[in-house]
Amino acid sequence: MIEFQDVTYVHQNGVRALDGVSLKIEPGETVAIVGENGAGKTTLVKHVTGLLKPATGNVLVDGQNTRETSTAQLSRKVGVAFQNPDHQLFSESVEEEISFALRNFGFPPPLVDKRVKWGLELFGLEEYRKSSPLVLSGGEKKRLTLACILAWDPEVVILDEPTVGQDSIQKEKLAGTIGMLASSGKTVVVVSHDIEFLWPIQPRVVVMKAGRVLGDGPASELMQDRGLLDSARVAQPQLVEFFERLAKRPRAPFADPLEARRWAEGEAE
């Protein structure tokens, strides 16, 4: 479990990036953190791996206080895929890149080989096994960073803006990967602006603004709260907006957007 206990964090320039954040994320939950630029989303997740330490309050990961645990120790449990893949790729080949963390954690060579092969297959990167990660396309680099994280099988997976630079097909695959992680019992935290991407996943949504948590609840509820989304400067998903307008008509065919989505999916099948 990840627990934020009244966490405050102030940047060196005096900006209060987190302001009394209290939050609990249970094991196996899929949580989306949304909010405008500078809302404190990335600062929040950096506290989970101990990259940032709170000025006041505590962050607990499985009961361990991040103040007393190194990032290397915490990262065995928590894998973070940062926004820009170019900030982490450096190895001579894709397979070496995937094995980097595994070697850091002291995995035995046969297991490293097995996990690398698994990562390559999962993200369709087998043909680039011996290629330099630097020559991959933007989408492939992004998938490689995910493979790098999932290779060591962390209990918590944090994805920071995973859809940046991804085309619609890649986004669909990514949503599928998140679904797969969730069904295998992983805790998944997604930091994203991409509401259209998050809506079909139906995660628990944490809405942030100016370092505070404005709202916390299921996507089906929060995404219909226009007032909350407006105050956090988060756009409403188009599908929700469409059905809200439709519901105002006299003979509205569906009670809520989720019902409409389920109907549409049934029709498609």
Next chain:
Amino acid sequence: MMWLSSGFVFRRGTSVYHRLDSRVKLLISVLMFVTTLLVRSLYELAAVLAFMIVVAAIATVLRRVARTMLFTAAFSLIIFVLNFAITRNLETSLLYATRFVAIVVSTSLFFITTSPDELEQVMKTFRFPRDVVFAFVTAVRFIPVMFLDTIQIMDAQKSRGLELEKGNVFRRVRNMIPILIPLVVNSVVRSGELAEAMESRAYGAVPRPTSLVEYRARATDKVVAVAAVIVFAIAAYSFYFVLPARIL
């Protein structure tokens, strides 16, 4: 990087010193630099350093300068040890080590109070080729960006189990590879993108492009420049003709 960020990166300020013409600030820094080379004893050097601290206080950058001095102290310790090992003279070794700190502070005072735009103007005054000016100013402007890049890369690699502070010196150097490669690659890619963006916005289309801001020295700037030269002349004269010679 912290030292570089603290000691050489410009941050906007509103002090009297910040508002001075950049050429005057350069003159003051050059004169302070030369004075540190002229001094012959620790007492004289202490006086020059005290003067620099006063300038830093006027420029309201005292804390940053103090931090620069602290970081520079590590290098000056090496200078002291090497000098002492060779000369066996405590005073000479101390003089050289402290002089290094004073030289860095004199340079740092110019860079932390002068924006890249002002720096460009200074270089243009000295008729440096435009490409050289652009390359230098861009490099200065990108120091904070590279600093941020470094932090983000370090965060990403630490999250993959890399322990930068672990192991002996050789292992720590080897641990820097996952930081340095992405940093260099990003910088090369960024410079290529920047070159394309500049060219697509007509960089180099005319030999003498116009300026958005024309910097002109005010009366205050001229007075400060003259005062700086007088103070320098008095200091230099005192060191050589008035104060007792303590040649080290």
